[in-house]
Amino acid sequence: MKNTDRSVHATREINAPVEAVWKALTDAQELERWFPLKASVNNGRIDLSWGGGVDWQMEIEEQQQNKYLRLGYNQDHHRMVSDVPRRLAVEFFLEAKDGKTLLRIVHAGFGGESGWDEIYDGVRRGWDTESLSLQHYLEHHAGKDRVVALAQINIKLPLQQVWNTLTKEGVSVKGDRYVYATPLGEVYEGQLVYLNPPQDLCGTLESLNNAMFRLTAERFMPDAGITIWVWIGAYGVPEAEVKALEQRWEQKLNELF
Incomplete structure (x- = not known):
């Protein structure tokens, strides 16, 4: 100890x-x-x-x-x-x-x-x-309000299995750029901010006005389950568009897990 x-x-x-x-x-x-x-x-x-x-x-x-x-x-x-x-x-x-x-x-x-x-x-x-x-x-985006899409689910599966499921379609990195083929059937790409498999992928999302995208698999205490977070913080994008994306991620997480 x-x-x-x-x-x-x-x-x-x-x-x-x-x-x-x-x-x-x-x-x-x-x-x-x-x-x-x-x-x-x-x-x-x-x-x-x-x-x-x-x-x-x-x-x-x-x-x-x-x-x-x-x-x-x-x-x-x-x-x-x-x-x-x-x-x-x-x-x-x-x-x-x-x-x-x-x-x-x-x-x-x-x-x-x-x-x-x-x-x-x-x-x-x-x-x-x-x-x-x-x-x-x-x-x-200084001085601009942020709209957040936040989808999450709590599960009891091994961390590596969770990560493999979320990244099944592939994550590729070249220099400071990333490309993530998401379970939604869409491709996210932009500047890679942080990559720490099997728990974290963070990068900009250029197709959504340079938003910030985060995929995280988290355990908060010993022997607890895994909490998956999909977080997108967008600026200058209609709230309805961001919240529709949140709903799609929520549905997909429930389908996958």
Whole structure:
């Protein structure tokens, strides 16, 4: 059994002024344009929700405008994996560099015990993709509202079997480009953002006005089933079109699993 605490680290250089990055981290409307489905910021708190009981309720413990933000939350968030009281924290360090911003994220407080492994790994992979989602929003769609298609299903199958089913028609990568033949019978292609089989495929979706596409197979705690997420965050696309895509993915996931 491991006894040391663990922390997640992610660093991104974003081609946007530090004031824009700060606002994206601290303003509810801006947060919803790249991170959760719903956000609220008031009374020293930042509350984020992705639906389905996936929520973060965090207190602003310290902030220095355009430089540093620390958000803390209590052990109840992860009581499902440990009886040991813990308070976790997310820190954001911002540094202005020639009109760009160097953003460093540190998410700390995860237990070293094996029961924390899935949550730790999920947060680690999550910040890899979410920090890139922030970068994509600010560099390509700054100031535009986002419409999200989110389809998901919970199943009990081996992870590799799930991935093989989702990618049966093929995923190919050439340089920084990807092509994904989806179970919908459509081909998604664009810039590859993150590839981590058998759990993650993330890239831009050029055919949908340079949207952000994510396919994730996640286990939230030991011996739990697999949650499959298909997430498309689109900008400047009619909501009806995005929600129709969400319905098609939901139907397909139910057919496949």
